[in-house]
Amino acid sequence: MKATASLPSPERSAGLLRAFGRGRRLAGRRPASFSALARTERVALWAAAIGLLLAMLSPGFAPHGPTTLVGVPLSPPSGAHLLGTDDQGRELLARILYGVRTSVLSAAVVIASGVIIGGVIGLIAGIAGGIVDAILMRVTDLFLALPGPLLVLAIVGALGPSLKHTLIGVAIVWWPWYARVVRGQARATMALPHVEAARLAGLSRLRIALVHVLPSSFGPVVVTASLDVGNVILLLASLSFLGLGSPDPASELGSMTARGLTYLFTNWNVAVLPAAAVFILVFIANFAGDAIRDLVDG
Amino acid sequence: MARLILGRLPALLGVLLALTFVVYLIDAVVPANPVAASLGAGASHAQIVAKEHQLGYDKPFYAQYWRFLERVAHGDLGTSLRTHNTVASDLGRFAPATLELALWSGVLIIGLSLVLGVWSASGVRGAGLVRAVMAGSASTPTFLASIALILIFYSKLHLLPPSGRTSSGEATGLVILEDFFSGKFNGMVGAIEHVIMPAFVVAVGPAVAIGRVLRGSLLEQMRQDHIRTARSKGMGELSIIVRHALRNSATPVLAMAGLQMGLVLTGVIVVETVFAWPGLGLYASASLVNSDFPAVIGVTLVLGAAYVVINAVVDVLQLLADPRLREAR
Numbered sequence: 001m002k003a004t005a006s007l008p009s010p011e012r013s014a015g016l017l018r019a020f021g022r023g024r025r026l027a028g029r030r031p032a033s034f035s036a037l038a039r040t041e042r043v044a045l046w047a048a049a050i051g052l053l054l055a056m057l058s059p060g061f062a063p064h065g066p067t068t069l070v071g072v073p074l075s076p077p078s079g080a081h082l083l084g085t086d087d088q089g090r091e092l093l094a095r096i097l098y099g100v101r102t103s104v105l106s107a108a109v110v111i112a113s114g115v116i117i118g119g120v121i122g123l124i125a126g127i128a129g130g131i132v133d134a135i136l137m138r139v140t141d142l143f144l145a146l147p148g149p150l151l152v153l154a155i156v157g158a159l160g161p162s163l164k165h166t167l168i169g170v171a172i173v174w175w176p177w178y179a180r181v182v183r184g185q186a187r188a189t190m191a192l193p194h195v196e197a198a199r200l201a202g203l204s205r206l207r208i209a210l211v212h213v214l215p216s217s218f219g220p221v222v223v224t225a226s227l228d229v230g231n232v233i234l235l236l237a238s239l240s241f242l243g244l245g246s247p248d249p250a251s252e253l254g255s256m257t258a259r260g261l262t263y264l265f266t267n268w269n270v271a272v273l274p275a276a277a278v279f280i281l282v283f284i285a286n287f288a289g290d291a292i293r294d295l296v297d298g
Numbered sequence: 299m300a301r302l303i304l305g306r307l308p309a310l311l312g313v314l315l316a317l318t319f320v321v322y323l324i325d326a327v328v329p330a331n332p333v334a335a336s337l338g339a340g341a342s343h344a345q346i347v348a349k350e351h352q353l354g355y356d357k358p359f360y361a362q363y364w365r366f367l368e369r370v371a372h373g374d375l376g377t378s379l380r381t382h383n384t385v386a387s388d389l390g391r392f393a394p395a396t397l398e399l400a401l402w403s404g405v406l407i408i409g410l411s412l413v414l415g416v417w418s419a420s421g422v423r424g425a426g427l428v429r430a431v432m433a434g435s436a437s438t439p440t441f442l443a444s445i446a447l448i449l450i451f452y453s454k455l456h457l458l459p460p461s462g463r464t465s466s467g468e469a470t471g472l473v474i475l476e477d478f479f480s481g482k483f484n485g486m487v488g489a490i491e492h493v494i495m496p497a498f499v500v501a502v503g504p505a506v507a508i509g510r511v512l513r514g515s516l517l518e519q520m521r522q523d524h525i526r527t528a529r530s531k532g533m534g535e536l537s538i539i540v541r542h543a544l545r546n547s548a549t550p551v552l553a554m555a556g557l558q559m560g561l562v563l564t565g566v567i568v569v570e571t572v573f574a575w576p577g578l579g580l581y582a583s584a585s586l587v588n589s590d591f592p593a594v595i596g597v598t599l600v601l602g603a604a605y606v607v608i609n610a611v612v613d614v615l616q617l618l619a620d621p622r623l624r625e626a627r
Contacts, residue, residue: 142313145316145609147559147563147605149561150560150564150598150602151321151324151598153564153586153597154595155324160589161587230437238441241439261572264445264449264453275442275445276442278439279442282437282439283433285437286433286436
């Protein structure tokens with residue numbers, strides 16, 4: 001687990017800033033092309049794209065529904081049920097496919113909310129400067145100083161366990177890094193001549209913010225987000241494992257693993273396979289994230 | 299040194315206060331009305347108003363927060379709905395096991411991250427393999443690692459116990475150290491057998507993350523002039539790393555170590571649940587599943603405070619390791 005592992009350090013943010021700001025265009029460097037990436041990175045991007053497609057289409061070719069009873073409970077993998085059945089006699093393969101889709105969609109929701117909340121706060125801080133900037137960034141720092149995952153436990157404990165509440169909880173603590181990235185980018189861009197020109201031309205603050213300042217943070221935000229996907233999937237899976245996700249008939253990889261623990265010594269596949277699916281997802285996401293970073297950073 | 303620490307105190311207190319405030323907010327949004335719950339369904343409106351007044355729920359927001367602070371400061375965290383003990387006494391009972399697990403995980407984190415970082419940064423044999431293993435374990439969910447170890451070392455090889463903890467060590471709760479100092483080596487071996495798998499699983503994620511940062515920071519150090527000088531003197535690669543590059547790499551490594559603490563906490567909760575390790579994590583997950591909200595709030599406060607304090611310590615360590623940071627403040 002490394003939810004914060006790949007987040008940009010201040011030094012890296014400075015690097016990003018240079019790479020994506022004016023520096024690159026002045027130096028005449030262009031973003032790396034797909035074919036210039038290392039082979040492992042190209043493979044990772046393809047795997048991520050195919051995996052994403054499979055995850056979204058899983059209902060189409062899953063052999064059964066995730067809650068359909070298809071056979072004898074805890075039957076081992078066989079031709080009829082490729083990965084075996086769970087303790088209720090539901091097809092494990094179908095449940096894992098649906099679980100993968102839930103994982104991917106949940107991670108997308110958390111990251112999107114992080115980008116939006118953090119983006120708005122960072123943009124306001126970066127553009128307003130002065131006291132507004134100081135207050136917003138102190139609050140952001142405070143959130144960074146608190147143990148996010150632990151607060152999620154308390155939030156979901158308060159709201160009651162369900163996937164929706166878990167997503168709300170994680171979203172509440174997941175925005176500060178994005179606020180910092182966008183704010184840093186916005187402050188740097190505000191000092192550039194084209195913003196001054198826009199201001200002299202009498203454009204409204206909102207227009208300057210959205211049209212002239214915001215686009216400069218797209219690159220760094222895409223990089224941060226793509227490196228973040230794996231961590232979010234891991235965190236959500238752990239929370240689901242602890243019983244914070246939706247209750248049983250829902251197919252979440254974490255809670256499926258937790259249920260399977262009862263049969264660990266007789267039918268290890270019931271617990272291990274959903275957990276292995278999480279591993280594969282995160283592994284692909286981490287490598288693809290690295291590839292996307294190299295693509296954007298050049 | 300004393301001034302460094304004193305200088306950090308106001309920020310530490312501020313963050314601790316923020317922690318209590320956030321926990322208070324979470325506590326305050328619980329949908330269940332504690333007054334109605336404590337009186338039962340047949341309570342009249344007048345009774346509810348009287349009880350609200352008695353418990354202080356009709357007071358303004360800041361007064362209620364102040365009362366919450368007072369309670370926390372006196373160690374009054376309410377009563378667990380599940381165990382019917384006070385949350386404070388439950389926490390006291392479960393804390394030592396977590397402390398022991400954290401201690402040995404910490405030892406493993408330091409050892410593993412040093413080995414991984416130095417090994418993968420040096421050009422010596424196997425560096426590529428170490429990097430691949432690091433990339434893989436950074437993607438492994440804690441529960442998968444736990445299950446895999448149990449299946450291999452208990453189910454297949456019958457080498458290690460799958461769960462639980464030996465229950466000697468009454469005085470401090472640190473079973474291994476106590477047995478070592480009182481000469482009970484059989485007990486010590488048993489305790490080590492129980493702690494080794496959970497401690498390893500807790501440690502591996504942070505160790506890899508820290509090892510990766512250490513590798514990056516070492517590689518950067520290795521391009522410096524003084525390293526080239528050392529090389530031209532004919533020093534061996536490994537002793538250059540250990541003698542000349544390691545200390546200069548400390549700052550980013552310590553920063554990452556602080557960041558990893560939040561994950562260690564969730565890791566501990568998952569690991570204790572899988573291995574039935576009777577600590578705060580097991581208590582937390584059992585409380586969560588049973589909607590035992592006072593207990594969840596108690597654990598959040600205690601582990602959260604530990605996190606904040608450890609990060610403050612890491613901050614001071616960074617200042618000690620790098621004099622330039624001291625100048626900058």
